[in-house]
Amino acid sequence: MNAITNIPPTKAPSLQQALHDPVWIRGLLTVVAVGFIMLFLCLPLAIVMFEAFAKGWDAYGEALVQPDAQAAIRLTLLTALATVPLNTVFGVSAAWAITRFEFVGKSLLTTLIDLPFSVSPVISGLIFVLMFGAQGWFGAWLSAHDIKIIFAVPGIMLATLFITFPFVARELIPLMQEMGSEEEEAALSLGASGWQMFWQITLPNIKWALLYGVLLCNARAMGEFGAVSVVSGHIRGMTNTLPLHVEVSYNEYDFVGAFASASILAGLAIVTLILKSALEWQQGKH
Amino acid sequence: MSILLSNISKKFGKFSALNQINLEIPEGELVALLGPSGCGKTTLLRIIAGLEQADEGRVLLSGEDKTEQHVSHRGIGFVFQHYALFRHMTVFDNIAFGLRVKPKKQRPSETEIAKKVHALLELVQLDWLHDRFPDQLSGGQRQRIALARALAVEPSVLLLDEPFGALDASVRKDLRQWLRSLHHELNVTSIFVTHDQEEAMEVASQVVVLNHGRIEQQGAPSDIYDHPANAFVSKFIGQTNIFALAHHDTQWLQTTGLEIADNQQEQIAHVRPHDIDIQKALSDDSAQAILKDWQHLGALIRIELVKNLPDHSEATVYAEMPNEQFKQLQLNKGDKVSLRIRNAHWFH
Numbered sequence: 001m002n003a004i005t006n007i008p009p010t011k012a013p014s015l016q017q018a019l020h021d022p023v024w025i026r027g028l029l030t031v032v033a034v035g036f037i038m039l040f041l042c043l044p045l046a047i048v049m050f051e052a053f054a055k056g057w058d059a060y061g062e063a064l065v066q067p068d069a070q071a072a073i074r075l076t077l078l079t080a081l082a083t084v085p086l087n088t089v090f091g092v093s094a095a096w097a098i099t100r101f102e103f104v105g106k107s108l109l110t111t112l113i114d115l116p117f118s119v120s121p122v123i124s125g126l127i128f129v130l131m132f133g134a135q136g137w138f139g140a141w142l143s144a145h146d147i148k149i150i151f152a153v154p155g156i157m158l159a160t161l162f163i164t165f166p167f168v169a170r171e172l173i174p175l176m177q178e179m180g181s182e183e184e185e186a187a188l189s190l191g192a193s194g195w196q197m198f199w200q201i202t203l204p205n206i207k208w209a210l211l212y213g214v215l216l217c218n219a220r221a222m223g224e225f226g227a228v229s230v231v232s233g234h235i236r237g238m239t240n241t242l243p244l245h246v247e248v249s250y251n252e253y254d255f256v257g258a259f260a261s262a263s264i265l266a267g268l269a270i271v272t273l274i275l276k277s278a279l280e281w282q283q284g285k286h
Numbered sequence: 287m288s289i290l291l292s293n294i295s296k297k298f299g300k301f302s303a304l305n306q307i308n309l310e311i312p313e314g315e316l317v318a319l320l321g322p323s324g325c326g327k328t329t330l331l332r333i334i335a336g337l338e339q340a341d342e343g344r345v346l347l348s349g350e351d352k353t354e355q356h357v358s359h360r361g362i363g364f365v366f367q368h369y370a371l372f373r374h375m376t377v378f379d380n381i382a383f384g385l386r387v388k389p390k391k392q393r394p395s396e397t398e399i400a401k402k403v404h405a406l407l408e409l410v411q412l413d414w415l416h417d418r419f420p421d422q423l424s425g426g427q428r429q430r431i432a433l434a435r436a437l438a439v440e441p442s443v444l445l446l447d448e449p450f451g452a453l454d455a456s457v458r459k460d461l462r463q464w465l466r467s468l469h470h471e472l473n474v475t476s477i478f479v480t481h482d483q484e485e486a487m488e489v490a491s492q493v494v495v496l497n498h499g500r501i502e503q504q505g506a507p508s509d510i511y512d513h514p515a516n517a518f519v520s521k522f523i524g525q526t527n528i529f530a531l532a533h534h535d536t537q538w539l540q541t542t543g544l545e546i547a548d549n550q551q552e553q554i555a556h557v558r559p560h561d562i563d564i565q566k567a568l569s570d571d572s573a574q575a576i577l578k579d580w581q582h583l584g585a586l587i588r589i590e591l592v593k594n595l596p597d598h599s600e601a602t603v604y605a606e607m608p609n610e611q612f613k614q615l616q617l618n619k620g621d622k623v624s625l626r627i628r629n630a631h632w633f634h
Contacts, residue, residue: 182370185337186432188357189364190384190439200387204374 048266051259063260071237072245072261075153079241080221083161087217091168092210096202098169099176100184113169116162125159125230132158151233156241159227164217171213172206179205208283212276219272223265287348287361287442287475288313289334294343296329296499303329305499307343311492316469317477318490322522326499327479328447334477335445336360347443360443363436363474367448369428371420377431378403378416384439406434409468426457430464437472446478450485462489483523487511495519517633520556527562527603529555529630538593542627555630562605564589566615567622575603577621580612587612591623 020026053060063069097103098110116124130136132149142149149155183205187197203210225243232239234248242261249258294307303326311317319327332338334345336357344353352360372380381403385394394402407413410430420428429449436444449465450458466489469476480486486493487507495502495510495518503515514520521528529539531546531553539555540546542562567574575591589612591603603625617623 182366182368183372185357186364186366186370186372186435187383187387189335189337189362190387190435191358192383192387193358196387200383201372 045266048259048262051255052263054259055256059256060260060263063254063257064264066257068237068240069245069257069261072240072242073264075156075240076222076242078153079157079160080218082157083164083221084214084218086161087165088168088210088214090165091170091172091213091217094169095172095176098173100181110173113166116164116166121163121224121226122230124162125227128155128158128162128227128231150231151235151239153239155231156228156239159231160221160224163224163227164220167217167220168210168213171209171216175206175209208279212279212283215272215275215279219268222268289443289475289477290344290346290349291330291334292344292346294330294333294340294345296326296333296338296340303499304333304340307499307501309494309501309504311475311477313475314473315475315492316466316490317475317492317494318486319477319479319494319496320483320486320522321481321496323481325496327481327496330496331445331447331477331479334443335362335364337364361439361441363439363441363444365429365432365436365444365446365449367451369420369432369452371428371432371435373420376417376419377407377412377423380420380431381406381435381438384435402438406438409437410434424457425453426461429453429461433468437474441474444474444476446476448480449478450480450482458485465489487523495522497522514556514631517554517556520631520633525559525604525606527557527559529557531555539627542625544627544630553632553634555632557627557630559588559604559606560586561627561629562603563626563628564591564605564607564615564617564623565626566617567624574622574624577617577619577623578602579619582609585609591625 052063064073094109094113098106129150131138132142132155133139134143134150136150149158183201184197187201188194192200222241223243224241225247228241229244229247232241232244234240234244236248240248242265246258246261246265249255249261289309289311291307291309294304294309295302296304307326307330319330321327329338333340336345336352336355340353344351346352347360347362372383375383378400382399385399385402388394404413404416407416410433412427412430412434415423415427415431420431423431433446433449446465450461453461462485465478478489487510490507492504493507493510494504497518503510503519505513510519511523514523520526531539536546544555564575564577575593577589578592579590581588581590583606585608586606587609589605589607591605592600593603595601605625
């Protein structure tokens with residue numbers, strides 16, 4: 001009866017050692033990762049905040065209420081407001097076409113969607129200058145009809161639209177591929193119209209990925225520098241977005257102004273990051 | 287509702303999935319589309335549903351040409367192999383979906399919808415699951431909910447794509463019987479796709495055998511089993527022993543009691559295992575083989591026999607008989623037995 005209790009307990013550590021790396025490796029990797037994040041992410045962020053408030057709260061506030069900064073904020077918001085909805089519609093349509101239909105040139109379209117990621121933003125901006133600039137293909141026609149695109153708001157919108165169009169589509173395509181179309185076909189077979197199917201079946205299934213894509217698209221639309229810089233012309237109070245305003249202020253030794261604007265963009269990045277993790281958590285839950 | 291398909295053809299690129307299919311299904315039947323994978327059976331089902339468009343041919347439901355009609359207007363119920371339940375909706379909302387998307391004028395009130403959904407849930411014996419989500423259900427439950435959802439819109443034709451394909455064996459057996467009795471109760475014309483001949487024979491009132499995008503045979507299960515139209519059907523439906531006279535000893539086959547006419551010399555004989563009788567070998571002139579092994583198949587015993595060919599190679603012959611009968615023979619492994627073949631189907 002008591003034989004079982006007499007057996008000495010086996011030692012667990014042998015299993016532990018087999019499954020885990022030595023402590024010093026774990027410690028080293030953690031230090032490297034944390035150190036890297038501190039040095040390249042937290043430190044710069046801290047410096048931005050430190051410089052923005054270097055001359056106190058009042059100077060910070062003043063830097064942001066001056067007309068040029070206000071105009072830059074307005075233009076940035078306007079640009080995001082115009083491009084994000086457009087690219088949301090485009091992204092959903094493209095993902096739908098690619099995952100639900102068979103057509104000639106499908107793989108070409110998939111590649112083209114990624115183009116803005118592989119082309120340097122400066123080149124993207126330059127394309128629009130070459131097309132719509134005074135010396136560009138449509139330049140003569142545009143100036144004859146008194147339409148301004150380059151060095152004006154429409155150019156900034158076009159460049160931003162181009163730079164941000166992959167975000168939504170790239171989030172949706174893998175998800176919709178994995179989901180397949182059976183639920184949608186089931187909805188149709190039950191008598192649903194195309195719209196009913198989209199709003200009641202497709203959209204609820206893709207909503208978290210869609211929001212995630214929109215969020216990333218928005219962050220890029222507000223933060224884009226290269227392409228916008230080429231087409232904007234840096235006209236103060238007219239065609240400067242926030243990132244451009246940061247550069248102009250800095251070049252003019254207005255450090256508080258530059259870093260105050262930068263702090264807004266950094267704040268946007270942090271909010272985006274928090275929302276992004278919240279969305280990922282939601283997605284994981286479903 | 288009766289179904290008539292005329293000259294249906296469908297190609298995917300260069301691959302011809304369906305080739306000039308003509309099929310008539312009378313009202314109220316429970317039909318199995320049976321065939322090996324890649325034979326075009328699912329494509330045919332999707333064409334009837336309107337989920338796929340045929341390259342050629344017409345689809346007529348109750349004599350009405352529905353070839354150009356959109357799937358949402360055909361009045362069919364479709365049950366998908368992997369159920370395709372709406373994952374973000376409860377069981378109740380899944381079943382109510384078809385009623386809620388009806389145009390305003392035809393849409394029942396929410397109380398009527400609730401009444402109908404609960405009636406359907408009772409029909410599939412799952413009323414207690416109404417507030418669950420699909421990922422909280424077992425495979426068999428999901429399948430029954432998918433069926434209830436399809437029945438909610440009172441379809442005139444019910445189409446099921448491999449309805450039991452993703453279920454484990456015991457659940458599958460139960461659901462087969464259940465589907466049969468449900469069909470008996472509702473009497474709605476139903477077609478289901480399967481690659482399992484046993485399932486087709488057990489459930490369907492009519493079986494359509496497909497191969498390489500063509501219909502090989504259509505008929506009642508017993509018809510198809512007893513009178514296979516060709517070698518493919520004979521091989522696909524149940525087990526069969528194949529004797530090619532060109533290779534086999536014709537004399538040997540004749541001594542089994544099988545009659546072979548002169549014009550059958552180039553043909554192939556298909557013999558069902560249960561059409562072979564065995565006995566302990568007594569005389570030398572009867573067709574002989576060695577008893578190699580046997581397996582229990584429930585009430586039946588499958589007996590593995592080895593027969594020597596003229597070129598000194600061996601051929602395996604399978605016979606089947608009831609357990610009791612086999613016990614009475616008192617055979618051991620390695621015994622010589624003599625064979626009698628009662629019946630064979632002849633094909634070129």
